[in-house]
Amino acid sequence: MAKETVKQNNPKEPATKMHKALTIVGIVLCVILIPVLIINCTLIVKSFVNQEEVPSIGGVFPLIVLTDSMAPEIWSGDIIICEQIEADSVKVGDDISFFDPAGNGSSIVTHRVTEIVDEDGQRYFRTKGINNNTEDRVLVSTDKLVGIYTGFRLAGAGHIALFMQSTPGLIVCVVLPIILLVGYDMIRRRLYEKSKGDDMQNLMAELEALKAAAAAQAAAEAPAAAPVEEAPAEETPVEETPAEETPIEDSTVE
Numbered sequence: 001m002a003k004e005t006v007k008q009n010n011p012k013e014p015a016t017k018m019h020k021a022l023t024i025v026g027i028v029l030c031v032i033l034i035p036v037l038i039i040n041c042t043l044i045v046k047s048f049v050n051q052e053e054v055p056s057i058g059g060v061f062p063l064i065v066l067t068d069s070m071a072p073e074i075w076s077g078d079i080i081i082c083e084q085i086e087a088d089s090v091k092v093g094d095d096i097s098f099f100d101p102a103g104n105g106s107s108i109v110t111h112r113v114t115e116i117v118d119e120d121g122q123r124y125f126r127t128k129g130i131n132n133n134t135e136d137r138v139l140v141s142t143d144k145l146v147g148i149y150t151g152f153r154l155a156g157a158g159h160i161a162l163f164m165q166s167t168p169g170l171i172v173c174v175v176l177p178i179i180l181l182v183g184y185d186m187i188r189r190r191l192y193e194k195s196k197g198d199d200m201q202n203l204m205a206e207l208e209a210l211k212a213a214a215a216a217q218a219a220a221e222a223p224a225a226a227p228v229e230e231a232p233a234e235e236t237p238v239e240e241t242p243a244e245e246t247p248i249e250d251s252t253v254e
Contacts, residue, residue, distance in 0.1 A: 026184045033177040054146050059084040064158040069129030079154040087142035095149035101138040
């Protein structure tokens with residue numbers, strides 16, 4: 001009975017459920033946020049180290065689409081995945097990404113190759129947005145080539161990526177996840193320490209209950225003791241000492 005009472009009052013079960021829930025949440029956060037953090041940090045570092053090249057990981061890089069020039073295959077706000085390619089491997093019909101020769105030199109455009117032109121030993125690409133009415137005005141030289149569109153895109157993810165590049169987005173997507181991970185670890189450690197303390201208290205309570213039950217069982221099985229009669233106290237006789245009589249001598253009157 002004492003053992004069952006200890007089990008009913010044991011708060012370990014709710015704490016265990018909470019610990020499991022927090023563990024699952026932490027794993028999900030790690031799976032989602034850690035790759036995002038690694039990719040973002042890698043791309044940011046590479047963009048600062050070499051500002052003349054598009055930062056990539058293993059030759060693969062994402063681009064955010066800002067216009068609908070390639071609609072309906074690619075829409076504004078999409079993220080497209082491109083990979084680096086040699087100029088000799090490009091053929092007509094490929095969708096290539098390149099530094100816009102008619103722009104400021106840093107903006108990247110992804111259009112379809114409609115013609116390959118060789119002039120004076122130099123190769124150029126004539127390009128066109130499939131949603132545009134005319135081809136691009138300026139030919140693209142091989143030194144402007146960045147990569148080729150792989151055909152994989154994340155619809156609408158570009159809006160999230162643009163937000164992540166802003167100051168509020170940096171706080172939400174980088175600083176906040178770090179705080180969440182650190183906070184989760186602190187909570188997990190405290191719950192673990194509290195669980196250990198509760199386990200020790202429950203163990204001591206169970207031991208005390210077992211000792212009490214054993215003592216009660218031993219007392220119930222012990223034989224009843226015989227009553228002890230008290231012997232009457234012995235009285236020591238007091239001997240009376242007879243009084244000594246002094247003889248009275250008759251005095252004779254002469």
